[in-house]
Amino acid sequence: MRLDGAILSNCAARAKTFALVAVIALGVFATLLVAAGKDPLKAYADTLLYVFGNAYGFSELLVRMIPLLLTAVAAALPARIGLINVGAEGQLYMGAWLATAGALAFRDQPAFVLLPLLTVFGFVGGGLWALISGVLRALRLVNETISTLLLNYVAPLIVSYFIFGPWRSPESSSYPQSPAFVEAARLPTFFHSRVHLGLVYALASLILYSLAMTRTRIGLDMRAIGGNPEAARRLGIPIFRFILIVMFIAGGVAGLAGMAEVAAIQGRLVSEVSPGYGFIGFLVSWLAGTSASGIVIMSFLFALISSVGDILQITQGVPFAVVNILIAVILFIVLGRQPVGRSAR
Amino acid sequence: MNPALIAGIVAGAVMSGTSLLYATLGEIVGERAGIVNLGLEGIMLIGAAIGFAATALTGSPYLGIAAAAIAGAAANLIFAYVVVSRRANQLAAGLSLMFFGIGLSALIGRPFVGALISGLPRLSVPGLAPGGIGARLLSYDSLVYLALPTALLTWWLIFRTRWGLSLRTVGESPAAAFAAGLSPELVRYQALAFAGLLGGIAGAHMSIALTLTWAEGMTAGRGFIAIALVIFAKWNPLWAIAGALLFGGAEGLQLQLQAAGADVSPFIMNMTPYLLTLLVLILWGWRRQSAAPAALGRTFVGVE
Numbered sequence: 096m097r098l099d100g101a102i103l104s105n106c107a108a109r110a111k112t113f114a115l116v117a118v119i120a121l122g123v124f125a126t127l128l129v130a131a132g133k134d135p136l137k138a139y140a141d142t143l144l145y146v147f148g149n150a151y152g153f154s155e156l157l158v159r160m161i162p163l164l165l166t167a168v169a170a171a172l173p174a175r176i177g178l179i180n181v182g183a184e185g186q187l188y189m190g191a192w193l194a195t196a197g198a199l200a201f202r203d204q205p206a207f208v209l210l211p212l213l214t215v216f217g218f219v220g221g222g223l224w225a226l227i228s229g230v231l232r233a234l235r236l237v238n239e240t241i242s243t244l245l246l247n248y249v250a251p252l253i254v255s256y257f258i259f260g261p262w263r264s265p266e267s268s269s270y271p272q273s274p275a276f277v278e279a280a281r282l283p284t285f286f287h288s289r290v291h292l293g294l295v296y297a298l299a300s301l302i303l304y305s306l307a308m309t310r311t312r313i314g315l316d317m318r319a320i321g322g323n324p325e326a327a328r329r330l331g332i333p334i335f336r337f338i339l340i341v342m343f344i345a346g347g348v349a350g351l352a353g354m355a356e357v358a359a360i361q362g363r364l365v366s367e368v369s370p371g372y373g374f375i376g377f378l379v380s381w382l383a384g385t386s387a388s389g390i391v392i393m394s395f396l397f398a399l400i401s402s403v404g405d406i407l408q409i410t411q412g413v414p415f416a417v418v419n420i421l422i423a424v425i426l427f428i429v430l431g432r433q434p435v436g437r438s439a440r
Numbered sequence: 441m442n443p444a445l446i447a448g449i450v451a452g453a454v455m456s457g458t459s460l461l462y463a464t465l466g467e468i469v470g471e472r473a474g475i476v477n478l479g480l481e482g483i484m485l486i487g488a489a490i491g492f493a494a495t496a497l498t499g500s501p502y503l504g505i506a507a508a509a510i511a512g513a514a515a516n517l518i519f520a521y522v523v524v525s526r527r528a529n530q531l532a533a534g535l536s537l538m539f540f541g542i543g544l545s546a547l548i549g550r551p552f553v554g555a556l557i558s559g560l561p562r563l564s565v566p567g568l569a570p571g572g573i574g575a576r577l578l579s580y581d582s583l584v585y586l587a588l589p590t591a592l593l594t595w596w597l598i599f600r601t602r603w604g605l606s607l608r609t610v611g612e613s614p615a616a617a618f619a620a621g622l623s624p625e626l627v628r629y630q631a632l633a634f635a636g637l638l639g640g641i642a643g644a645h646m647s648i649a650l651t652l653t654w655a656e657g658m659t660a661g662r663g664f665i666a667i668a669l670v671i672f673a674k675w676n677p678l679w680a681i682a683g684a685l686l687f688g689g690a691e692g693l694q695l696q697l698q699a700a701g702a703d704v705s706p707f708i709m710n711m712t713p714y715l716l717t718l719l720v721l722i723l724w725g726w727r728r729q730s731a732a733p734a735a736l737g738r739t740f741v742g743v744e
Contacts, residue, residue, distance in 0.1 A: 127544075127547065128547075131547050131548075131550075179531060181531075181535070231718075231722065231725070234725075235725065236721070236722050236725035236726060237718065237721040237722055237725050240478075240531065241664070241667065241668055241671075241721065242718060242721070244478075244661075244664045245661070245664060245665075245668065245714045245717055245718055246714070246718075247661075248660065248661040248664075248714045249711050249714050249715065252707045252708075252710050252711050253707070253711075255707045256705050256707035256708060259705070259707065260705060374535070374539070377535065378532075378535065378536075378539075381532050413547070413550070414546040414547070414550055414656060416542050416543055416546035416656055416657070417543050417546050417547045418543065419539040419540065419542045419543030419546070420539075420540060420543030420544055420547065421543070422536075422539050422543070423536045423537070423539040423540035423543060424540070426532065426533075426535075426536035426539070427518065427522055427533070427536055427540070430522050430526065430528035430529065430532060430533050430536065431521070431522050431526040431528065432526075
């Protein structure tokens with residue numbers, strides 16, 4: 096009974112903290128919007144009405160959660176061995192790119208061939224992109240933080256090169272994009288909404304991630320590397336191999352997000368596959384302390400915050416990017432609230 | 441290659457290298473105090489947007505630069521509060537600052553999309569034939585002419601002044617600095633304010649002197665290239681000059697090739713700065729000589 100009480104009061108304290116952070120952040124953001132001559136309260140109300148007003152609005156929230164969940168796993172997995180993967184954005188683009196290559200090359204195949212093929216292509220595209228940073232880090236040549244950040248800017252240029260060049264659809268002359276995917280290459284959707292197979296991939300990734308970390312030898316080794324690399328090395332854990340494999344898998348999971356965006360949402364490769372999901376995914380993972388359940392909660396919240404950005408753009412003509420202020424203020428408060436003297440990883 | 445083309449590349453290198461140099465110098469000072477600021481990209485965006493907006497409103501590019509510098513310093517002080525006083529993780533706080541800059545600059549810049557400004561006036565060396573190669577090579581705005589003195593001043597500040605000694609001590613060992621009676625917190629605040637000032641100017645140079653427009657996300661990762669340049673420069677302002685010219689040169693070459701109608705996709709050419717940065721980092725990593733301040737990126741918890 097005592098234990099129950101402690102858990103309950105802990106939950107209550109957390110909820111209180113959480114509400115406080117939300118109120119301050121929304122207040123600061125609202126002040127800035129008012130200063131810019133906009134109506135923040137209307138935007139907040141519109142968002143709640145849109146998201147929770149009907150089933151379709153809520154399903155759109157789930158759609159937005161999918162890339163956040165996947166890119167958060169892409170950041171959380173390397174974090175467990177002390178690597179900082181800030182490159183999920185670029186890995187997402189390369190997953191979308193290679194999946195498009197597969198969808199265009201094998202367009203006459205049936206769906207039961209194409210869907211697994213797209214999945215593998217998306218995974219490998221993102222995985223190989225992340226592996227570049229993994230190799231550079233394992234050889235102790237370049238720090239993975241800076242290399243993943245730099246490669247984020249290269250991947251969208253590769254995508255642009257292909258849709259402005261070799262893959263440019265002949266039907267659309269004004270707006271450059273690849274030819275549309277055949278119907279068999281489109282991911283199935285559920286419940287008459289845009290919620291797609293990517294959600295299954297995201298949940299499977301989270302479950303596998305959680306199980307691998309807590310229930311397997313691999314997870315134990317990884318935690319050993321993350322905790323004390325020198326001790327892990329002396330124990331005979333192959334750190335070099337772990338870095339490569341972990342970066343490949345992490346990039347692959349981010350690549351799945353890109354594959355799902357083009358194969359389910361867009362139906363073709365476009366120049367802007369993601370409005371920064373990879374970066375938000377990193378912050379989701381960081382705020383969640385790399386825990387699987389935390390990632391789900393934080394992805395939900397950040398999907399909700401992104402909806403505020405959508406609403407502001409549609410109803411009040413504010414650029415979507417402005418919602419980054421709200422994200423930043425929340426992070427600053429959370430970072431600033433941490434007990435002084437203990438640094439968070 | 442004809443002389444006009446070479447002159448074009450050199451002029452382009454100097455123009456695009458200038459904003460990189462200011463940003464790199466700022467980051468060097470911050471890192472010398474032991475703080476990695478991944479938010480430089482956001483600071484540059486804020487500088488570019490506020491600089492452009494202030495120039496459009498007041499008609500004076502100099503007021504624009506001043507506004508950008510102050511805004512850059514102010515935004516960096518938020519970062520300083522979080523990482524120095526609240527001892528937060530520097531990478532997470534830096535990325536938050538980047539997000540803040542992306543958002544704030546988009547909000548401020550929106551009403552000024554498509555606005556026309558006269559830009560920072562170019563000062564030519566007198567006596568050169570207008571339109572000639574000499575005039576192309578020696579006709580820059582005042583921020584370009586000030587870049588080299590700023591680099592020398594930063595070097596002097598770091599290596600030849602008492603404050604620079606405190607700065608380096610704090611970056612190498614905050615505990616030793618504390619024991620010597622210095623306040624690591626205060627020095628880090630000062631260093632980050634200075635870094636923000638230069639970061640804001642770097643962004644303003646892009647929008648007020650280089651492109652003469654505001655576009656969302658216009659710095660396109662130059663903040664991260666500047667952070668890589670700090671490693672290239674071995675935390676030394678004088679080497680930063682060479683690094684900025686090298687990277688500016690890559691961009692100048694690219695612009696000249698495009699202007700000359702070379703048959704290379706602009707997307708492939710736009711990758712050059714990032715790939716060149718990565719290549720330089722690989723070569724530097726190969727030699728395994730790190731000149732990084734010993735306490736770089738570590739949280740100083742205090743001495744009790």
